[in-house]
Amino acid sequence: MDTKGKIMITCEEATYLISKKQQDKLSHAERLKLFMHLIMCRYCYRFASQVTLITKAIKRLKRRIENKQIKIKLTEEQQLRLNSAIKKHRCD
Amino acid sequence: MNSQPVVLDPDSWVRKYGDILYTYAISRVNDPNRAEDLVQETFLAGLKNMAGFKGHSSEQTWLIAILKRKVVDFYRQKARNREVKLETNPQRFKKDKPMKGHWLDTFTPKRWDNEAQIKLESDEFMHILKRCIEKLPIKWASCFMLRIMEEMKTEEICKELNITSSNLWVILHRARLQLRDCLESNWIKE
Numbered sequence: 001m002d003t004k005g006k007i008m009i010t011c012e013e014a015t016y017l018i019s020k021k022q023q024d025k026l027s028h029a030e031r032l033k034l035f036m037h038l039i040m041c042r043y044c045y046r047f048a049s050q051v052t053l054i055t056k057a058i059k060r061l062k063r064r065i066e067n068k069q070i071k072i073k074l075t076e077e078q079q080l081r082l083n084s085a086i087k088k089h090r091c092d
Numbered sequence: 093m094n095s096q097p098v099v100l101d102p103d104s105w106v107r108k109y110g111d112i113l114y115t116y117a118i119s120r121v122n123d124p125n126r127a128e129d130l131v132q133e134t135f136l137a138g139l140k141n142m143a144g145f146k147g148h149s150s151e152q153t154w155l156i157a158i159l160k161r162k163v164v165d166f167y168r169q170k171a172r173n174r175e176v177k178l179e180t181n182p183q184r185f186k187k188d189k190p191m192k193g194h195w196l197d198t199f200t201p202k203r204w205d206n207e208a209q210i211k212l213e214s215d216e217f218m219h220i221l222k223r224c225i226e227k228l229p230i231k232w233a234s235c236f237m238l239r240i241m242e243e244m245k246t247e248e249i250c251k252e253l254n255i256t257s258s259n260l261w262v263i264l265h266r267a268r269l270q271l272r273d274c275l276e277s278n279w280i281k282e
Contacts, residue, residue, distance in 0.1 A: 010193025012185040019265040023239070046201045050272055053204075057212035058221070058240060065119055070215055072115045074106070078128055082106045085132050089139050090102060 009033050014044045022055050098147040105135055109152050113159050119218055120163045120241060122226050130166065134159040164242055168252045171234035184269060201272070208280045224274035232267045235260055 003009050003017075014037040017030055026034065038045045064070045074082070113134060117127035137158050145154055184199040186192055195201075211217065225233050234253060238244045239260070250257050 010185070011195050012193040015269065016265050019268050020261065022268070023264075043195050043200045046203065047272070050201060050204060050208075050276075051268060053209060053212055054268075054272060054275065057217055060213065061119070061218055061221070062241065065115055065218075068112060068115075070115060070119075070218065071111050072118050074110045074114050074128075074131075078114075079106050079110060081128070082110060082132055082135060086102050086105065086135050086139065089136050 003030065003033055007033060007036065009037050011037075011041060011044050014038070014041065015047055018044070018048045018051055022051060098145075098151060100138075100142050100145055100151060102135070102139055102142075105138070105151075105155070109155055112152065113155060116156060116159055117163070119222070120237060121166065122222050126166075130159060130162050133162050137162070160242060164238060164244065164252075167234040167237050171231045171253050199273070202276060202281055204276070204280055211280060220275060220279045221271075224271050224278070227274060228267055228270060231255075232263050232270075235263045236267045236271075239264060 003013050009017075014034060017026060017034045020026060020030075021034070038048060061070075110131065113131045114127060117130040118124060121127050121130065134155060138155055141158075149157075182199075184196055186194050186196055225236060228236065231253065235249065235255075238249045238252070239246070244252075246257050246260060249255075250260055253260075255263070
């Protein structure tokens with residue numbers, strides 16, 4: 001989405017910049033345009049804070065899985081299946 | 093420092109790492125059977141590559157790295173040979189002047205209260221997120237998983253999925269728009 005050459009951007013363009021900002025640095029021009037839009041548009045402002053919350057939640061989820069704070073246990077059946085697969089392939 | 097060399101012990105893998113690998117897999121793929129398959133493939137690949145294990149990392153880190161690769165393969169294969177259909181995206185913004193590019197009334201983001209943040213921090217989030225990702229077109233879901241969950245580099249994803257980087261950015265953006273909608277209407281504001 002090219003916003004070069006204009007100062008006022010649309011919601012469609014603003015949301016794109018908000019999205020981009022989640023993982024990439026915006027240029028100075030992009031930051032300024034987004035800022036100008038967000039002080040005028042409550043929907044995009046809302047969108048920005050919600051998308052940021054979602055990004056944070058995903059990061060938190062990944063961290064919690066890595067730290068074993070979320071653990072989904074294998075059933076006994078699944079464990080048996082996995083163990084016998086390992087045994088079988090060790091003998092091969 | 094002289095640390096003990098790590099010796100691999102496949103007989104203890106399921107007991108020691110089964111749950112953590114399964115949790116990782118199930119957070120990435122929606123189907124428990126598919127997740128179990130990925131864990132099994134990981135163990136078998138581990139057995140095959142035991143000679144390649146240099147002991148620089150722990151057994152667990154090594155196995156998770158293998159699983160990660162399996163997840164990436166899974167999404168790459170899913171996305172392969174699929175056209176990128178951007179038009180499956182519902183039109184969220186006005187098409188005609190003078191309000192071209194502004195939110196359509198039905199698609200304006202709703203206000204979220206404090207409850208929303210509590211929900212996003214709950215363990216339920218993992219399941220809702222997966223359900224919402226599942227609803228995305230396959231190629232979008234793959235882009236999202238590889239970039240956001242697996243944190244693969246942009247160039248790598250473009251190569252694997254055969255798309256341009258600007259394509260990837262647009263896909264990720266549309267995926268986010270849709271994901272936000274899905275979370276809002278199916279969970280936060282149900």
